[in-house]
Amino acid sequence: MARRAWRGAALVATVSVVGLLGACTTTVGGLPKPERPDISKVSGLEITQGESxxxxxxxxxxxxxxxxxxxxxxxxxxxxxxxxxxxxxxxxxxxxxxxxxxxxxxxxxxxxxxxxxxxxxxxxxxxxxxxxxxxxxxxxxxxxxxxxxxxxxxxxxxxxxxxxxxxxxxxxxxxxxxxxxxxxxxxxxxxxxxxxxxxxxxxxxxxxxxxxxxxSTGPGLNQVLATMFFIRDAAGxxxxxxxxxxxxxxxxxxxxxxxxxxxxxxxxxxxxxxxxxITQQTFSPDDESKGQLPVAERKSLDALESSLRDAYKQTGAAPPAFKEGLGDCPDVEKTTSPAAYCPSTNQVSLDLAELTRIGSVPKKGQTGGLGDFAAFAEIASRFALSIQKATGYPLDGPAAGLRTACLTGAWAGTTTKPTSRLRLSAGDLDEAVAELLADKSLVAADVNGAVVPSGFARVEAFRDGFFDGDKGVCTRKYS
Missing domain, CATH: 1.10.390 (Neutral Protease; domain 2)
Known part of the structure; x- marks a missing residue:
């Protein structure tokens, strides 16, 4: 069932999430204090919504x-x-x-x-x-x-x-x-x-x-990043x-x-x-699916759940259970879609039909899906909320959205490991970027679905987690 392995030497840093949250509860001698970003700004500039x-x-x-x-x-x-x-x-x-x-x-x-x-x-x-x-x-x-x-x-x-x-x-x-x-x-x-x-x-x-x-550093800069996405190299x-x-x-x-x-x-x-x-990689010669898995199939979800449990196991948090179908949750303002986290039950609920749509690859001239990794990342973001709850972090507000994006990136980093049941494939991180730049990105949203307004900040937080998730950056920087 495993996705195809990372090939070549393009990525030298394989990320682990060991001690992912520990740096916030334990003083570690010699560890530099990171600069906490102002979530109302983009690289020091106010987030603006004007014309571009x-x-x-x-x-x-x-x-x-x-x-x-x-x-x-x-x-x-x-x-x-x-x-x-x-x-x-x-x-x-x-x-x-x-x-x-x-x-x-x-x-x-x-x-x-x-x-x-x-x-x-x-x-x-x-x-x-x-x-x-x-x-x-x-x-x-x-x-x-x-x-x-x-x-x-x-x-x-x-x-x-x-x-x-x-x-x-x-x-x-x-x-x-x-x-x-x-x-x-x-x-x-x-x-x-x-x-x-x-x-x-x-x-x-x-x-x-x-x-x-x-x-504008809000929607205007988001469109510039979308242009960078459009002119990327083809997957593989x-x-x-x-x-x-x-x-x-x-x-x-x-x-x-x-x-x-x-x-x-x-x-x-x-x-x-x-x-x-550089994360760019080629497809494995024996990868007949070209890195795309059927998102809603049981074996795909089992592999995803296994990779998530492994990514966050060092936190000691009890992992949430997966549940098919979205339902009401008494302790959130809004149930998010296509995946949602309910703190009181510690469950991640899934709209499999919508996840399948997001996980599909759009055909030429058609709109729709972003690819399987975008769908998996949306589920992972709700799983990451359970880790934050277990370790005492608030689940609402912009800081929670950025922390969620970072923790999701940290999980993505662990999928480069040979031991992960869900393996990163060519084009997967680009699918994550596409999701992060979407207006309703769930990867960078809090428990109620409130999205961090800056796509620039969303991608940056995800990248922080991908490369430095093992250093506790997600909670030190986005607290």
Whole structure:
């Protein structure tokens, strides 16, 4: 029944939940006191709910563009590149010993479905892409298909995301040795750095410094992270493959490092760091299911329950029982769906039909499921509430939501162990990211289903648990 094993050396830290909650009830000598995040903020910025996108009434930038049509997509691209140029003109000297930022020499627009042009030794016919070319120091974008699709699906800040990433590659090229990038540097390192540099730029926008754009740190930033999810590598892609950009879990992490840090932090992304945290993996050759299990089958639920009991056994808490069907619970304000925890009975109740829907993989052109691991994580989040109750933590409020996301991440980390009956497979963590970015994410919700408003904070808490759950981070940081 076991899910397929983690292959290769991409993940070197196998997480245990030993002592997961003990650090809050016992003083441990020499253990640094972590900074407790302000749950009303995102990396120190207030969580805002305002509009994101182009600032009204601001004249368009006037950068020269080759082959442009002057339409909406070209204006959006040019305004982005003008602002990102201003950002790096300020930041490069401040962070890299006075180095000046030389603007990209050529900006090229094309229509992948129209008349083709040759850019960077590539014919643009059918190339729905955006890219930086070091051969002639240019940035090119497809105004015909790619940019409209991003804008229609995720809003204008998704276009800003992609072009900020491409400018990140220009920064690498212009920094040279200071970026740690050479011709032999694996693609995954270059792409993670560029995602991080995009995060730097978005922090600048969120702080109100951009001439053309504004960004709310609530729904606006959530949409940016959703864009990072959309442009992830396909499940099963090797991180060592030429052209690999990273899984959603890894790309969002790099963006968040940039948003919370400075450009020097991004330049520190190197092979050592990548080997320590990249989770991207290939499918096992004998994994005929491609990592997808039937969520509602008894053997799947038994394996999940076994993995959860094993993950939290060191806490000494009595594990909750699983119960099919949602019902009333006298000590909660609202019964959550598709899984719920009732403190008075210590039961996790399950809506198997809805969990099956969430656990399905949507077919092309259809909406619906997120994948089996998203459904399993929702059940795990309700199980994690029972652990919090047993160890004296409140089950309602934003802190409980973040603690739940972190503890769920800690459980996910234990599924990398060979002894776990439920094994992490390629694409599983991306399914978790998709769930965490959903408006009604249960993984980052309290016992009543109140969701932490910031998707950024939800993903960060889950990642904290995944990598550092064995160090008691979930209750020290999110108490």
């Amino acid at each position: 996108g182009a600032k009204p009434g601001v004249p368009d930038a006037a950068l020269p563009v080759e082959n442009g049509d002057g339409g909406e997509m070209d204006r959006l691209a040019v305004n982005t590149l003008a602002d990102v140029e201003e950002y790096w003109t300020q930041q490069l000297p401040m962070n890299f010993g006075g180095r000046r930022f030389e603007p990209v020499k050529r900006l090229i627009s094309y229509d992948s479905g129209g008349t083709s042009v040759d850019v960077c030794r590539t014919n643009t016919a059918g190339v729905a892409n955006a890219f930086y070319c070091s051969l002639d120091d240019s940035i090119a974008w497809d105004r015909g298909e790619l940019l409209p699709m991003l804008n229609d699906s995720f809003g204008p800040m998704s276009v800003v995301t992609v072009l900020a990433h491409e400018t990140g590659h220009a920064v690498q090229y212009k920094l040279g040795d200071a970026s740690g990038i050479t011709t032999n540097t694996p693609t995954i390192i270059k792409e993670q750095q560029a995602d991080c540099y995009a995060g730097n730029f978005f922090r600048w926008i969120a702080e109100g410094n951009s001439k053309h754009f504004r960004l 892609t090797s991180a060592e493959k030429q052209g690999a950009h990273g899984s959603a879990f890894d790309r969002v992490a790099a963006f968040q490092f940039g948003f919370a840090g400075d450009p020097k932090r991004c330049a520190q992304i190197n092979e050592t760091e990548i080997k320590s945290r």
